Structure formats: C-alpha cells, structure tokens
Amino acid sequence: MTATLPIAVAGCTGRMGHMLIEAVLAADDCRLAGALDRPGSPAVGHDATAFLGQASGVLVASDLHAGLKDARFLIDFTRPEGTMAHLAVCRELGVKMIIGTTGFTDEQKAQIEAASNDIAIMMAPNMSVGVNVVLRLLDMAARALDQGYDIEIVEAHHRHKVDAPSGTALKMGEVVAAALGRDLKDCAVYGREGVTGERDPSTIGFATVRGGDVVGDHTVMFMGTGERIEITHKSSSRSTYAQGSLRAARFLAGRSHGLFGMDDVLGLA
Structure with missing residues (x-):
C-alpha cells in the first residue's frame, strides 16, 4: 500500500x-x-x-x-x-x-x-497541469514566431485577487521572453494610456481584467501581418x-x- x-x-x-x-x-x-x-x-x-x-x-x-x-x-x-x-x-x-x-x-x-x-x-505560480503544458507550448511558439509578431498577454481573475498581473501571466511572459533571448524586466509593458506612440516590436504587453468570480483565464497572442495565433487556458474550477x-x-x-x-x-x- x-x-x-x-x-x-x-x-x-x-x-x-x-x-x-x-x-x-x-x-x-x-x-x-x-x-x-x-x-x-x-x-x-x-x-x-x-x-x-x-x-x-x-x-x-x-x-x-x-x-x-x-x-x-x-x-x-x-x-x-x-x-x-x-x-x-x-x-x-x-x-x-x-x-x-x-x-x-x-x-x-x-x-x-x-x-x-x-x-x-x-x-509554481500555477499548479494546473494544463497551464504547465501551455507554458511548454508558449516556448515552442515563441521560438517559431520570433520575427514579425507582436506579443500581448491578457489575463482575467475574480474581484478578490490582490496582485496584478497574475503570477501565471508573468510566468508566461518570462517563458516567452526567455525563448526570444530577452529579459522580461527589460521588455514588459504593463499599462498603456494616452498618446503612447507606435508599439515597440521588442515589447511584451500585459492587460489585466478583474471582476466577478473568474477563476483564471490567460491568453497569449502572437499577432503578425494577416494572422493571429492565440494560446489560451481557462480554469473553471x-x-x-x-x-x-x-x-x-x-x-x-x-x-x-x-x-x-x-x-x-x-x-x-
């Protein structure tokens, strides 16, 4: 036993x-x-x-x-x-x-x-088996889409969550940045307001949503010319x-x- x-x-x-x-x-x-x-x-x-x-x-x-x-x-x-x-x-x-x-x-x-x-x-910032499989997929995607794609990370959580972006979103950003040979501390953008100018292609953007009882949704978007690849994980429990x-x-x-x-x-x- x-x-x-x-x-x-x-x-x-x-x-x-x-x-x-x-x-x-x-x-x-x-x-x-x-x-x-x-x-x-x-x-x-x-x-x-x-x-x-x-x-x-x-x-x-x-x-x-x-x-x-x-x-x-x-x-x-x-x-x-x-x-x-x-x-x-x-x-x-x-x-x-x-x-x-x-x-x-x-x-x-x-x-x-x-x-x-x-x-x-x-x-780990997220114990979900699915999220950790997604992290591996993000590493693969970032290496293949290393030129001509803008990267944005959007996460949503319940109204009670006290930190932002979520630890999972940050981990996703770290994985993508490392795959591209970058340091997330140097390329992350956590907020945009007003006249920001054109997007710097070397950055990784984050957007945070808080409300209701959302357990945890995360989407990483690789946006190129003529196509957009999205890798998403949603937790319902x-x-x-x-x-x-x-x-x-x-x-x-x-x-x-x-x-x-x-x-x-x-x-x-």
Whole structure:
C-alpha cells in the first residue's frame, strides 16, 4: 500500500483552502495532518472540516508549530507575508512546502531558494497541469514566431485577487521572453494610456481584467501581418490547482531538499 502523506493546508478557511482540504480527504495516499489560519480567525480551535459537515479531528491552528507538528508537507496558497512566516517554521521543522502563492519580491524569492538547501520546495505560480503544458507550448511558439509578431498577454481573475498581473501571466511572459533571448524586466509593458506612440516590436504587453468570480483565464497572442495565433487556458474550477498540488507533494516525497517547479513534477523539465 502506498504510504500516506501527512499534509497541512495554509489558509484553510479560504476558497482555495477548502478545495485543498477536500482534495486531501479524497486522496487515498494523503491525510489531513494540519490546518492553518490567521490569528483572530473565528475558525481557530474548530474542526478543519466543519464546513463539510463532518469531523476530521484536525483543529484549525494559528500557532504554526502546533499546526505543523504532525505534518510533513505544507500546501500554501496564501500571501507573500504569510508564506514567508510559514517558510521559516517549515525550515525549522523539516516540513516540505508546496507554494502556490504569487507576488513575491526578488528578495523573498531569494529567501525561498536559500531555504531549499534544507527542505524540499515546489514553487509554481500555477499548479494546473494544463497551464504547465501551455507554458511548454508558449516556448515552442515563441521560438517559431520570433520575427514579425507582436506579443500581448491578457489575463482575467475574480474581484478578490490582490496582485496584478497574475503570477501565471508573468510566468508566461518570462517563458516567452526567455525563448526570444530577452529579459522580461527589460521588455514588459504593463499599462498603456494616452498618446503612447507606435508599439515597440521588442515589447511584451500585459492587460489585466478583474471582476466577478473568474477563476483564471490567460491568453497569449502572437499577432503578425494577416494572422493571429492565440494560446489560451481557462480554469473553471480551483480543483485543478488542488490536484496539481497533490501531484507536487507526491513528487517531493522522495526529495530531501531542493527547489523545483511544476515542469519537474510533470517531467517537462
């Protein structure tokens, strides 16, 4: 029988947290071993699966040491400041991390990389298997369409998302820029207003839409003379992120340390 993976979930009372808990409960090779929420949350001290009308015996904790003491993996889709606090305790306790949080600064990314010398970490802006296949397709398309095509990235998310562009959109831009031999920091355009002049063909443009309950839509357009190629991914459920996270946990089970991405998990690296 496959060994059971003891998994804790950060931000356990949010939309993504609930989806992750349901996925862990439904997986034969996983068990819920911890549930974290912010101090002051009314859920602290209550059963983590109360929202499902059932009892798991796992209580929601705001104390990180208490919430992680029985876990060997933490899945974290929170915010940068929360993830960095979780990182310090996971490094101390030897808990492996699956990080889906976006919006990190370069300094925070460096701290995560440093922590991977001691614990295994899988970090990706999008855990969807489909999105990561799209990233590979974008690399292929950019290499083939490297002359005469303008590149624009359009993303849409729900009204509650706090960072823009999305981490997934930025990752798409990074993949395309790298394929073209560019650095996204030097060629990205994040907004246009007023008299902007003609488009610089060396740039990669971003447009952001926020509203409603959109889970996540991303389109990369390669626009040439007489044709337009669009590569699109649309998420209709957060369950794809949850299932990808569990695949990442299974991948990390055999690793003691190191920093990995979803391309490693899926064998696309």
